[in-house]
Amino acid sequence: MSLADASPRSRQPGRLRVSVGQHSDRGKKPRNQDFHGLCVPQAAQLDSKGIAVALADGISSSEVSHIASETAVAAFLSDYYSTSDAWSVKTSALRVLAATNAWLHAQSRRSPHRYDLDRGYVCTFSALLLKSTTAHLFHIGDARIYRLRGDVLEPLTQEHRLHLDADRSYLSRALGMQAHLEIDYQALPLEVGDLFLLATDGVHAFLDERSLRACLAGSADDLQHTAQRIVERALAGGSDDNLTVQLLRIEQLPEGEPGELQRQLDELPCPPVLEAPCDFDGYRILRRLHASARSHLYLARDPASGATLVLKTPAQDLQQDTQYLQRLLLEEWIARRIDSPHVLKAHVPSRPRHYLYSSSEFIDGQTLAQWLLDHPQPPLQAVRDIVEQIARGLRAFHRLEMLHQDLRPANLMIDAEGTVKIIDFGATHVAGLQESDARETLRQALGTAQYSAPEYWLGQPASVGSEVFSLAVITYQMLTGRLPYGAAMARARSRAAQMRLRYQPVGRQADLPPWLDDVLRKGCHPDPNQRYRDPDEFAHALRHPGQALLARRHRPLLERDPLLFWQLLSLLLALSLLTALLH
Structure with missing residues (x-):
């Protein structure tokens, strides 16, 4: 059985293009428990989510396994394309598969075969997701994924089957078999001409790699016919199982930067410098809020909705800087996808846009930098x-x-009500866009040196722990008016130099608990492995230090800070010696 949403050949210039063919047969079995499908989406989703091919094989000992295989493929092809396009392929696919696995396992636990999983809602599953110039493979069970590159046919997956002897074996892993899903994943670079073959064990158990390669040798024009020929060869070779084959060949790889942002960049001209008050692209420009060498901010009103908003346009000197313009558009793209009262919201226009700019809500308030000037000791x-x-x-x-x-x-x-909102997404890393960017134009951007985590300067990838560092530094600054390592952090460009940095205690203040330094020190530790796991944990620790931290504050100084102990002891000895000499 199959589920398909694609023409045999996807022809979209400048985008990923493939040829496909697939065939399934019940063989000598009374029912076909295999299920397969593919989806080649249109335009935007082809860029953001890619092409999906999936194959599931029910197990013969179960009377409901065909339901499991159909559910697995149908749910995967449907739900994967419903996940956020900000997510990476791996995150999107694994979350969908985890949900499907949980549902199948629950169905088995509710069935009469709750203690005999070989008769429950169990199936093998293999999927291939092609996005930009990368193939993402997900596999559990005993189907196989092959890649033919040139004359080399290479199996890319391993069977999860335990062999007891020459005649007896059983699946060690399958979808729906356990509550916890353990699935193989790998990502491989694509080349034009790569041919991928997905096959159930009813095919690959009866055709060796030489026979498969011979079948694929004449597949230049008609992959559908080739898929049928492979199934027929396996049947002739004695296959007594269901047989399914899917073929997918890379005809074209995307060039440059795909997606919505690049299309806006190609189609929209940069706006002129605006002089308020004036009308621009359907908005009434009220006044200029800010101007810099990078951008201009304007307070505007949308007559259609009555909303007051902020328009951000590129400065004249940067209107030819493609990477900067893409970053400017990315800010609005991000704001449209995040729904939080603590993140700047995008303004979604009700009419087509004729110039390149971004629009967002207007926040009537002040930056935290200004707030700190007004509240030097909060x-x-x-x-x-x-x-x-x-x-x-x-x-x-x-x-x-x-x-x-x-x-x-x-x-x-x-804002005026005291709500804090994060703004300026020009340096934001988006996993889903990063893996779509064939030429890596959306590079990871460093933030401001005083607040950037030290791993940035070592060329290491950013993480949630990097955000913890920045938040801890801001917290320290709010409490003290200075930075925890002074200006030394920005100069420490090696791991050795970073580990020599000395955290400066906040000092004795009447309203600060003695354990606060330990929380701040951990939050902005130079080693990301020593920090809190995420910002929520750090924020919680500011109120609830925990028994371990409280107990630590009562340890002797020699245990808490050996260096400070010996420094103080040396000072006392020096003073004692000086006193003795003077007398």
Whole structure:
């Protein structure tokens, strides 16, 4: 059985293009328990999610396994394309498969065969997702995925089958077999001409690699006919099982930067410098809010909705900078996908746009940088409240596999009601877009040096822990008016130099608990493995240090800070010696 949403050949210039063929036969069995499908989506989803091919094989000992295989493939092809396009392929696919596995396992536990999983809702599953210039493979069970590159036919998956002897074996892993899903994953670079073959064991158990390669040798024009020929050869070779084959050949790889952002970049001209008050692209420009060497911000009103908003246009000197313009468009793309009261919201226009700019809500308030000037010694409770709101905003980013990467007081707004909002997404890393970018133009961008995690300077990838570091530095600055390592952190460009950095304690203040330094020190530790796992954990620790941390504060100074202990002891000995000499 099959599920398909594709023409035999996808012809979209400048995009990923493939040829496909697939065939399934019940063979000598009374019912075909295999299920297969593919989807070649249109335009935007082809760029953001890619092409999906999936194959499932029910097990013969189960009377309901065909339901499992059909459910697995249908759910995968449907739900994968419903996941956020900010997610990476791996995250999207694994979350869909985990949900499907949980449902199948629950059905088996509710059935009369709850203690005999070989008769429950169980199937093998193999999928191939092609996005940009990468193939993503997901596999569990005993089907196989092969790749033919040139004259070399290479199996890319391993069978999850345990052989007891020459005649007896059983599946060690399958979809729906256990509550916890353990599935193989790998990512491989694509080349034009690569031919992928997905086959159930009814095929590959009866055709060796030489026979398969011979069948594929004449597949230049008609993959559908080739798939049928492979199934017929396996039947002639004695196959007594269901047989399914899927073929997919790479005809064209995308060039340049695919997707919605690039199309806007190609089609929309940059706007002129606006002089308020004026009318622009259907908006009424009220006044200029800010101008810099990079961008201009304008307060505008949308007559159609009555909304007050902010338009951001590129500065004249950067209107030929493709990477900067793409980043400007990316800010609105991100804002449209995050739904949090602590993240700047995009303004979604009700009419077509004729110029290249971004639009967002207007926040009537001040930046945290300005707030700190107005509140040089804020109470700990106010700091905790701000940090918790920032952590909630960062959580919204992280759930979508995004990293803000430029968290600093100037990029945090506090409105008239005291709500904190994260703004400025120009440095944000989006996992789903990063893997779509064939030429890597959406590179990871460093934030501001004083607040950037030290691993940035070592060329290491950013992580949620990097955001914890930035948040901890901001927290320290709110409490003390300075930075935990002074200016030394920005100069420490090696791991050895970073580990020599000395955290500066906040000092004795009446309203600060003695354990606070331990929380801040851990939050902004140079080693990302020593920090809190995420911003929420750090924010929680600011209120609830835990028994271990409280107990640590009562340890002797020699255990808590050996260096400080010996420094103080040396000072006392020096003073004693000086006193003795003077007398």
